[in-house]
Amino acid sequence: MAYRFSFFVFIISLSFNWLCAQSISEYDQTLKMGDEYYAGGDYINAKVSYEYAGRIRPTEEIPKEKLIEVMVILREKMAFMDQYTQVITEADNYFRTEEYELAINKYREASTIIESEGYPEEKIREIEGQKDEVRAKQIAYDDAVYRAEKYLKYNKYDKAVDEYEKALEAIPDDETAKQRILELTAEAEEMERTLEEYDDIVQNADRLFTLKYYENAKEEYQKASEAKPDEDYPNIKIGEINKLLVKRGEYDRLIGTADEFYMSKNLALAKTKYQEALAIYPAENYPKDMIDKTNAALIKERGADVIFGEAIKAADDFFIQKDYVNALKEYENASSIKPVDKYPVKKIAEINLLLEEIENAELNYNMAVKRGEQLLSVSDFANAKLEFEKAKSLKPKEKLPVEKLRVINKSLKAQEEGMASYNQSIEKGQGFLDSGDYENAKLEFENALIIIPADITATSKLNEIKNINNEKVQQKKQYQQFIINGDAFFADGVFTKARNNYVKALTIDASDPYPSDRISEIDQKLKNSRELQNSYDKSIATGDIYFGNQEYEAALAAFQNALSIKSGAAYPEEKITEINSLLQKSDGEDKEYDAAIKEADGLFALQQYAEAKLLYMKAANLKPIELYPKNRIEEIETLLANEATKQAEYNKLIAAAGRLMESGDLDKAKEKYNQALLLYPLEQAPQDKLDEIDRLVLGNEIDIQNRYNELIGEADILFSNQEYDAARIKYQNALKLKPNEGYPVQRLDEMEQLSTDLDKEQDNYSRVIAEADRLFTSGEYQDAKEKYMEASDLFPEEQHPKDRIEEINLLNRADAQNNQLAYDKAIADADKFFASATYSKALDSYRQALAIQPDESHPSQMIEKINKILDDNAVRKILSSTITIQNNDEEKFNFEPLDASDRRGSVLIIRARGIASRSFKVFVNFGKGGSKNGGYIIPVTPGDKAEEFIIPLGKQNKWFTEDNNWFKLIPQGGSIEVSRIEIVKE
Numbered sequence: 011m012a013y014r015f016s017f018f019v020f021i022i023s024l025s026f027n028w029l030c031a032q033s034i035s036e037y038d039q040t041l042k043m044g045d046e047y048y049a050g051g052d053y054i055n056a057k058v059s060y061e062y063a064g065r066i067r068p069t070e071e072i073p074k075e076k077l078i079e080v081m082v083i084l085r086e087k088m089a090f091m092d093q094y095t096q097v098i099t100e101a102d103n104y105f106r107t108e109e110y111e112l113a114i115n116k117y118r119e120a121s122t123i124i125e126s127e128g129y130p131e132e133k134i135r136e137i138e139g140q141k142d143e144v145r146a147k148q149i150a151y152d153d154a155v156y157r158a159e160k161y162l163k164y165n166k167y168d169k170a171v172d173e174y175e176k177a178l179e180a181i182p183d184d185e186t187a188k189q190r191i192l193e194l195t196a197e198a199e200e201m202e203r204t205l206e207e208y209d210d211i212v213q214n215a216d217r218l219f220t221l222k223y224y225e226n227a228k229e230e231y232q233k234a235s236e237a238k239p240d241e242d243y244p245n246i247k248i249g250e251i252n253k254l255l256v257k258r259g260e261y262d263r264l265i266g267t268a269d270e271f272y273m274s275k276n277l278a279l280a281k282t283k284y285q286e287a288l289a290i291y292p293a294e295n296y297p298k299d300m301i302d303k304t305n306a307a308l309i310k311e312r313g314a315d316v317i318f319g320e321a322i323k324a325a326d327d328f329f330i331q332k333d334y335v336n337a338l339k340e341y342e343n344a345s346s347i348k349p350v351d352k353y354p355v356k357k358i359a360e361i362n363l364l365l366e367e368i369e370n371a372e373l374n375y376n377m378a379v380k381r382g383e384q385l386l387s388v389s390d391f392a393n394a395k396l397e398f399e400k401a402k403s404l405k406p407k408e409k410l411p412v413e414k415l416r417v418i419n420k421s422l423k424a425q426e427e428g429m430a431s432y433n434q435s436i437e438k439g440q441g442f443l444d445s446g447d448y449e450n451a452k453l454e455f456e457n458a459l460i461i462i463p464a465d466i467t468a469t470s471k472l473n474e475i476k477n478i479n480n481e482k483v484q485q486k487k488q489y490q491q492f493i494i495n496g497d498a499f500f501a502d503g504v505f506t507k508a509r510n511n512y513v514k515a516l517t518i519d520a521s522d523p524y525p526s527d528r529i530s531e532i533d534q535k536l537k538n539s540r541e542l543q544n545s546y547d548k549s550i551a552t553g554d555i556y557f558g559n560q561e562y563e564a565a566l567a568a569f570q571n572a573l574s575i576k577s578g579a580a581y582p583e584e585k586i587t588e589i590n591s592l593l594q595k596s597d598g599e600d601k602e603y604d605a606a607i608k609e610a611d612g613l614f615a616l617q618q619y620a621e622a623k624l625l626y627m628k629a630a631n632l633k634p635i636e637l638y639p640k641n642r643i644e645e646i647e648t649l650l651a652n653e654a655t656k657q658a659e660y661n662k663l664i665a666a667a668g669r670l671m672e673s674g675d676l677d678k679a680k681e682k683y684n685q686a687l688l689l690y691p692l693e694q695a696p697q698d699k700l701d702e703i704d705r706l707v708l709g710n711e712i713d714i715q716n717r718y719n720e721l722i723g724e725a726d727i728l729f730s731n732q733e734y735d736a737a738r739i740k741y742q743n744a745l746k747l748k749p750n751e752g753y754p755v756q757r758l759d760e761m762e763q764l765s766t767d768l769d770k771e772q773d774n775y776s777r778v779i780a781e782a783d784r785l786f787t788s789g790e791y792q793d794a795k796e797k798y799m800e801a802s803d804l805f806p807e808e809q810h811p812k813d814r815i816e817e818i819n820l821l822n823r824a825d826a827q828n829n830q831l832a833y834d835k836a837i838a839d840a841d842k843f844f845a846s847a848t849y850s851k852a853l854d855s856y857r858q859a860l861a862i863q864p865d866e867s868h869p870s871q872m873i874e875k876i877n878k879i880l881d882d883n884a885v886r887k888i889l890s891s892t893i894t895i896q897n898n899d900e901e902k903f904n905f906e907p908l909d910a911s912d913r914r915g916s917v918l919i920i921r922a923r924g925i926a927s928r929s930f931k932v933f934v935n936f937g938k939g940g941s942k943n944g945g946y947i948i949p950v951t952p953g954d955k956a957e958e959f960i961i962p963l964g965k966q967n968k969w970f971t972e973d974n975n976w977f978k979l980i981p982q983g984g985s986i987e988v989s990r991i992e993i994v995k996e
Contacts (some may be wrong), residue, residue: 038065044076049233056080094123101133101775110137110175131524139490146483150180151187153456158190160460186927191985193820200982208237209384212244216376223293224251224901229967239947243383246410256735261290268300277304277311283334285328290336305343318347325357334361334368375404382414391421431787432461437779439471448475450777457784489518496528505532506545518987544576553585562589603632607639619653620647660689669701676703704746718747724759734761734768775804779811791818833862849876850960852919877958880919880994885912888977889991894925896985903977903991907938912995913970918961918977919992924952926984934961936969950981955990964992 036338044059057080064073075372101116114137117130148583158173171194178187215230228251233246264767278880281304288297309317326338338361345354382397395418439454452475458468492515499508504984509532512525545941553568566589576582610625623646630639667682680703683696690696704962725740738761782797795818798811840855853876886905910914929952935945944966948959963969979988 011481040066041073041076048076048545053080053084057084065948068752079346091670099102101130105133105137109940110141113137128497128500130527133494135490135524142486147180151177151184154180155187157456157460162194167194167201169192171198171653180276180277189927193926194931196983208234208241210238212380215244215247216373216380218375219247219251222255223970227251228255231734232966236859237946240384240788241387242410243379257290259292260451261287264290265297268297272300272304276306278642280304281308284919285339288336288339288614290335298339302345305346310340314347318344318351321347322354329361330355334365334717338365362698371404375401375822377406378404379410379414382411385419386414389421391418391425394418418741429461431783432458432465434783435461436467436471438776439468441776442780443471443771445775448478450476450780453784454780483519490788493525496525500528502530505535508532532892542718546572546579550582551573553582556587557585561817562592565589567594603629603636606632610639614642619650622646624649627956639742656689660686660693664696667696671699671703676706679703703828714747718744718751721747722753722807725754729757729761734765737761771804775801775808778804782811782814786814786818791821829862833859833866836862837868840869844872844876849880849994850962852876852957854959880917881992884919884992884994886993889988889989892987894953894987894988895979896983897926897930897981897983900978900980901988903979905975905993906976908993914964915996916964916969917994917996918946918963919990919994920948920961920979920988921956921957921958921990922950922959923954923989924950924984925987926950926952928952928984930981930983930987933978933979933982935978936963936970936974937976937978938974943972943974950984950986952984956987 020635039064040059044056044063047053047056047059053139057077059075059079060077064070064077067073097116097120101113104110104113104116105130117134117137120279121127121130129352152777154173154177156179158170161167161169164175171191171348174187174191178184178191181187211230215227217925218227218230219226220607231244231247231251235241235248238244255466262771264283264287268280268287269282271277271283278533284297284300284304288294288301288717305317321340325337325344328334328337338358341354341357345358345469348354378397378401379758381399382394385391385394385397395415398411398414398418401408402415405411410882435454435458439451439458442448442451442454448768455468455471455475459465459472462468492511496508496511496515499505499511505552509529512528512532515522516529532688549568549572553565553572554564555569556565566586569585569589572582573579573586590796606625606629610622612628613619613622613625617876623643626639626642626646630636630643633639663682663686667679669688670676670679670682677717680700683699687693687700721744723742725737725744728734728740738758741757741761745751745754745758778797778801782794782801785794785797786792795815798814798818800913802811803810831945836859838856840852840859843849843852853873856869856872856876860866860873863869885908888903888905893901920934922932930950932950934948937943945965946961948961951957968974977991979986
């Protein structure tokens with residue numbers, strides 16, 4: 011197709027040339043044209059020309075010989091063309107399938123086959139542009155994901171979602187970002203819902219605890235713990251209740267003994283035992299009622315006065331022991347015997363007040379702990395500290411507030427360090443920004459934003475960097491678009507528009523030779539194309555318009571351009587002659603104006619303002635419309651006015667210096683001459699006087715030489731110690747004493763070069779240290795250590811990288827020691843649990859040990875052994891095949907209720923594998939019929955291997971009190987693959 015088109019163009023061109031050729035024969039003209047095509051490498055048109063010449067003169071040998079040469083060359087080129095076409099086809103296929111590296115290799119191979127073809131280079135540039143865009147999007151995506159995960163560490167779900175949405179803007183089809191947005195939104199909603207439920211449950215549990223309804227309070231605290239497993243408060247309260255419930259056996263024993271004494275009429279001992287039981291459970295009514303009955307019987311037996319006295323004594327003893335419940339009961343007993351006696355009434359009121367204060371203190375303590383926990387959950391450490399300090403003041407012996415305050419103080423210290431890190435990041439970011447290192451500046455400001463989210467300073471700086479980068483990207487896009495447009499116009503043969511686009515591209519990026527090469531190629535083509543005439547006509551029309559507007563310089567350029575297109579054309583030559591004649595008339599004035607301006611500018615530079623003003627006035631008269639001489643005249647008038655004031659001050663200083671010099675006060679005279687020199691640095695008189703003073707001070711040449719040697723010696727020492735600023739001053743002072751000496755000049759040049767090199771090394775050092783500090787702050791210690799070592803190589807004398815390396819080494823050693831201690835403890839706990847047949851806890855501990863030291867065989871062997879024991883002890887095998895439960899779906903498993911004897915020591919074993927991009931939760935509920943009686947939450951980490959989850963069902967009250975017959979599994983945040991569900995009796 012390309013060959014037929016070329017032939018068509020040739021025929022039209024040939025016809026045109028034939029009509030124009032009047033003095034040259036058709037044969038000679040055709041043969042000459044063939045030779046020109048041959049010389050220019052256009053062998054197709056050369057072949058057509060020689061064939062046509064042969065038809066004109068069939069007997070001539072020259073066209074035949076030329077035709078043979080051309081055919082040989084064309085056959086060679088056709089072979090190259092076939093190879094070129096094959097390689098280009100492969101390259102285009104790779105391009106379509108987005109295998110860009112393979113495509114680039116093939117396009118480069120095609121370029122070596124036919125070097126003149128521009129298509130391969132165009133495609134390579136297109137691919138590079140796409141790769142740059144993909145890289146930029148990937149960088150934006152990675153940055154957003156990095157910031158999102160940082161925000162998640164602080165439970166900033168809204169910020170994390172915003173960052174994942176930014177990641178999705180960079181790569182819209184990314185499924186991971188979409189999934190994370192859904193997961194985080196669900197988690198945020200779940201957390202908000204859980205917090206609301208948790209607060210209500212804890213409030214009810216605290217009320218029941220205060221009322222001494224420990225069993226009921228424990229159930230509520232267990233519900234709270236299931237709602238928020240990470241919270242310490244419910245578990246602490248459950249621990250307190252468990253301790254209280256341990257006393258239940260003692261209470262029951264005392265009541266039984268008291269009842270026996272009462273039945274056997276041993277009233278005194280019965281009363282004592284009832285009082286001991288009441289001390290354990292003050293809210294119980296039974297011991298109170300029996301004490302009342304016992305008191306009534308004792309009064310009948312021994313008399314009211316005796317019992318009154320004993321009651322008062324017993325009450326006082328109880329009061330001293332702070333057993334206010336029994337004290338209150340005895341005072342009430344005494345008051346019921348003698349209602350008019352004021353003492354027991356007074357003590358009853360006193361005890362009621364004390365009990366009210368104790369109850370209020372308990373409530374305030376619980377509220378303070380609860381508020382403290384809530385504030386801790388949102389990292390409000392300062393206010394959390396106030397709450398736990400309040401709780402500590404209410405209950406000084408309680409361990410919880412003390413432990414929480416220790417954690418808070420540690421967090422506050424870390425927060426202070428974070429603020430220091432923030433300030434450091436802002437300072438470094440500004441330094442990078444000022445030096446044009448936008449990438450490192452961006453990293454520092456982003457780090458500052460992670461430390462203080464939504465910080466205005468860091469945000470504004472990041473926006474500033476974004477605008478700068480956007481401007482660069484826009485320029486690059488404009489450049490690429492101009493190249494694409496130019497290539498498109500070039501391919502279509504619209505060379506003028508192609509040339510304009512290449513010129514525009516060149517104004518954006520002059521370093522790329524491609525547009526320049528294309529412009530040269532177009533200029534060559536335009537000489538032999540129809541657009542030559544169009545360019546000529548356009549230049550003529552442009553020249554006529556400028557000429558009509560009396561814009562002779564522009565018109566001259568247009569007509570000269572037309573003449574360069576058509577050499578010898580009469581019209582542009584006439585117009586050029588006419589314009590030159592017009593321009594000559596003003597040339598003299600222009601020359602005179604330019605000469606006046608040039609001379610005036612020279613005088614102005616020499617500060618000869620009066621003479622310069624006259625010449626500027628002359629130039630303004632020659633060209634009244636020119637603003638430049640007028641502006642200079644105004645500037646000179648301002649300078650002359652200032653000069654008068656300045657000259658007066660100068661004269662005053664010179665006169666004062668002269669008087670001081672005559673009086674021998676050389677220091678003050680020197681100060682005045684220096685001040686005068688500041689006003690007129692080029693004035694020689696004060697400088698001469700200063701030199702004279704220096705000579706007088708130095709005395710003679712020997713003193714000068716001694717002083718020079720002293721300065722050079724001091725400067726050399728400073729130079730050796732790399733104190734370049736101080737050394738520079740010494741060398742400069744030595745040079746003032748002996749201006750012709752080369753050594754100080756040489757040293758000054760060396761320091762200038764050293765200073766430049768040092769600045770580069772310092773910049774590199776600062777960049778490496780900034781990255782190392784960032785890695786250290788984020789806990790990436792090994793990578794940080796490598797960077798600190800690199801920085802230490804650059805500046806071995808710097809202590810900071812050495813300190814950091816030592817600190818990292820200490821951390822690594824401490825981690826290793828801590829890991830070994832943790833492993834040993836986990837193994838010891840596991841072995842103890844295994845020995846007591848507490849297999850669920852043993853499994854947890856062995857797994858914990860295996861997680862700490864994965865290469866150890868003992869934990870793995872014991873886990874396998876326990877799994878076999880548990881499998882053998884299974885009382886219900888509910889699932890033994892593999893099923894998949896999708897995210898948010900519910901799967902129910904029915905089973906026969908367990909015998910009551912098997913329930914307390916039973917555990918539920920679930921083998922499951924998470925299918926998701928991140929960790930999620932699975933809710934495990936159990937119940938009977940249509941009622942849910944309890945549940946458990948298991949955290950699932952996605953991976954290739956299934957995990958064993960052991961749930962201690964026997965510890966939940968409604969598991970062993972109800973005939974439960976179903977389980978439900980509900981994954982939230984990901985899907986799970988379940989292959990085993992068994993109930994095992996330990």
